[in-house]
Amino acid sequence: MAMRKPPSRPTIAEIAKQSGVSAGAVSYALNGRPGVSDETRKRILEVAREVGWVPSTAARALRGGGTATLGLVITREPDVLGIEPFFMSFVAGIEKVISARGYALLLQVTPDPERELQTYREWWSARRVDGIFVTDLAIDDQRLPIVNEIGLPVVVVGDPEYSDGLPAVGSDDAAAANAAMERLAELGHKRVAHITGPERFVHTHVRSEAMARAGERLGIQVVAEVNTDYSVAAGTSACHQLLDAANPPTAMVFDNDLTALGAVRAATGRGVDVPGELSVLAWDDSPLCELTVPALSALSRDVSAYGADAATMLLNVVDGSTDVKSVRSSVARLVDRGTLGPAPR
Amino acid sequence: MAMRKPPSRPTIAEIAKQSGVSAGAVSYALNGRPGVSDETRKRILEVAREVGWVPSTAARALRGGGTATLGLVITREPDVLGIEPFFMSFVAGIEKVISARGYALLLQVTPDPERELQTYREWWSARRVDGIFVTDLAIDDQRLPIVNEIGLPVVVVGDPEYSDGLPAVGSDDAAAANAAMERLAELGHKRVAHITGPERFVHTHVRSEAMARAGERLGIQVVAEVNTDYSVAAGTSACHQLLDAANPPTAMVFDNDLTALGAVRAATGRGVDVPGELSVLAWDDSPLCELTVPALSALSRDVSAYGADAATMLLNVVDGSTDVKSVRSSVARLVDRGTLGPAPR
DNA sequence: TTCGTATGCTTAATCGATTGAGTAGTGACA
DNA sequence: TGTCACTACTCAATCGATTAAGCATACGAA
Incomplete structure (x- = not known):
């Protein structure tokens, strides 16, 4: 079998060469910052579009500019997950919001809270995520102080009263x-x-x-x-x-x-x-x-919308908004299908 | 509020300083490659453990060494996802295998196949994943030739007969x-x-x-x-x-x-x-x-095991194994619960 | 004419890990 | 004593994007 050369992934250096400017100028142009003339900017953007340039998340993350990735750890026995419709809908809601902003979701399924914390630590150390969702909020939740200490941007999915001061989305x-x-x-x-x-x-x-x-x-x-x-x-x-x-x-x-x-x-x-x-x-x-x-x-409840709200909030936290307000977003509606009747005497 | 200094994430340079050697030596030591004495290696590993070093995925990815991330795109209307138990179990199975190897799963939910392909392209260009799972195999699937052309390591979840020569896990x-x-x-x-x-x-x-x-x-x-x-x-x-x-x-x-x-x-x-x-x-x-x-x-079927098999296979592909054999891994078992009876006359 | 100064770029350093190329130091051997 | 082979390192370049600092050129004002 002939060795197939994979199509080269275009970099800003490539764009720079084709546009006849330096890589720095290309970066300014692509990020909409001042420092290039409108004419040059237009030319650069055109070339970028042509070659199908996509920023390297790796390079950006290395620079400290964030990874465009959010993390969700689900602590459950694998077998139970199939029955629980919550997470899939929740994830779908998250996706709707974050994919529009170019963010992706890193998902991990762990069997116990200890490994959940371990995952947070590793994600942070390895700069894999910009922020995380913490679900299944417990009384005196051990995870909150630790996540807080790590300094990882977080949104708690659960009642704000119990979120230890961290931004939270709950249901009423x-x-x-x-x-x-x-x-x-x-x-x-x-x-x-x-x-x-x-x-x-x-x-x-x-x-x-x-x-x-x-x-x-x-x-x-x-x-x-x-x-x-x-x-x-x-x-x-x-x-x-x-x-x-x-x-x-x-x-x-x-x-x-x-x-x-x-x-x-x-x-x-x-x-x-x-x-x-x-x-x-x-x-x-x-x-x-x-x-x-x-x-x-x-x-x-509209679980998908719940996820969307959580995602919107986490993106705000990641963007550095200092006053992200906790909310009770999700409102349940009583759907009477047939198991409610008048009290027997 | 006082500015809280986030705990610094230890790098290889930090370990080098503490061990009194160069960063290069630390790299050799941490990766189990020759070039350092056993004594020095032991000292370096000890320091690394102490400071809680975790390799920066960003830096490794930039170097071209892979991102330790696999990708799964689910093309479904968000509302339908809650009812489908398949994906959650499948994901759980994948997780079991890949998290043990230090890999994470990048998940995306898209409404249509076009955006699914777009996601693959972007993931590849941005070096976000080392390989992907392609599910919901269709007749004359448009995605296969394109994924193949991009050169993205892939495992097809579906019948090997229809996987266009790509490695596949199917069910019998x-x-x-x-x-x-x-x-x-x-x-x-x-x-x-x-x-x-x-x-x-x-x-x-x-x-x-x-x-x-x-x-x-x-x-x-x-x-x-x-x-x-x-x-x-x-x-x-x-x-x-x-x-x-x-x-x-x-x-x-x-x-x-x-x-x-x-x-x-x-x-x-x-x-x-x-x-x-x-x-x-x-x-x-x-x-x-x-x-x-x-x-x-x-x-x-054991969907979780199915996911685990797919993950094992994809890791092999990512590792560069040239002869990854397609298999029909998943075998269904007839569970008679009560809706099967003798034919009426 | 000459001094600001604004514009539009280029240069070079940076992030963290890896790795080929180089270099001391040690020991063996002719 | 010279040299060859090793070991155990160090050095420096690299990946791609960003950004502070530098540097021409042009334009306006004194």
Whole structure:
């Protein structure tokens, strides 16, 4: 096989030669800085376009000018990732914003938080990324002080109250809780169970608070919080446990769609009609909710837009804006598909 | 606020100073090349470990030594991505292999193939990646000759027969088809419908071929191929259409889990019992299949392992191995969950 | 005419790692 | 003692883009 010469990648030196000026002049021209006449600039830009010049990220990064790359580490067991629709939508939203600005996304999947931190350190030392997204915010999150110390530009995806002063995008869980509880109140429910996720997550905590407050306000008793690991099985057993109790709730709100599905199955399986005898609501929507029978009512967020907001914010941080304001961007909307009904008497 | 000095990232020069040798010597030592005494090497490595040195990818890339980055472009509408469990599992599998080798994954989501190609060009010109994965292989795929011309190391994810001579990892769809049809034959089915995906995809073509051949061998009539866009709605309408025909099939094989789900719903909805009167099988498994009632029987692949194989192969290509053999790595396993039954008479 | 000074460039250094070419120093051997 | 071969280094150039500093040329004003 003949050795095929790969097409040479054009550099500014090449453009300089063809334009009859120095490399420095080309750089000024390409970056829209003063120092070249309009005529020369035009000629240089024309040549650059012709040869299809693209700046070398490597050279720019070496110069200290940034890598045009943002980083996202996902800490999950690989097997679980397939089921979680969140990240793919989130990534898609990020992409929409950053690719328009010429940024790319560096993705890493790690099995544990320790290696996640290790990755941040290496990315920073090797100048691989200009900034990172930190997701899955936990109570007293160990990652925040370290990331802060490293000095890596960051946007926290989670409640701003818990972001240790770092810029954050969160979702307005209080509003979501209100919407959910108001609907349940309208339907006459007096006893509602809230089945949450792992205790360590900030949003588990925030949601519990919000639900309790909304319950107080509306005269609804929020009973028996149960922490789950978000699995279908956990939803099933939580449902059984709650229904077996002395005074079972008439509605259940699950922090996650999988657990809600498990619950619907469990209820239906033991002859409890949904939504006739039990109303079920999933916090966080997913395509799964639409596919089951009955289709799951859910608090739905635009995850893609959420990602886009996070990306916009991180780009601002990277650009050096000093006063990037944390926001609660994502607002959940109650989508009633068929598992919400009036409280049985 | 006081200006916080970011911790300086250690360079080879720093190590050289602390070790009392030149930067060149440090480089030799760190890369395990001859030119330094064992004693000096040990001292240098010790210092490097102490200061936490990490090689600058930027500098290495500039030198032409590679970027330790692989690229994956996903061409999909952002909204669809959430439902597709494939990519997340695939990415997880890739990660497992490449992160162990110090490689990272650059991810881009583009809405159309044109911008996908543009991304490849830019990545190459800017030296952002050492190699790429090309997925969603199409018949007469326009991307292959162009990627080949650019000279970008590549692994095609799809049938090797159609990879234009480029190294490829595919799945053994013929074996899967045989497994499926043999089971259906055992169950006494004589008329089976095969509902495929978009015609342009290679695997649509390959699977149709395989199904036809298996049917011939086993004396099963494969009827009425219907091309769908993989949506639930398409599955629903395909099912109705097939059941309305003069001589309806007793089993349906869907190239995709969503369409299969739509079909089960459609059948159940019109009073056709699954699997009593109609057997349904999904080609390509997903968590969705386990969550519905009845749970969908499927041809299940280990997508994560598939990604791992692709990554291993791409790393070999990047390393310059000249004879990287294409393989059909992924083997589907028939998982019977409850939508397969004996043919009604 | 001569001194600013503004314009439009060129030069050279820089970022961090790599590597071919050079150079001390040591020891062996004729 | 001279020289050949080695070892263990150092030196300097390189990759591509950026940018401070320098340097002609032209133009206007005194």
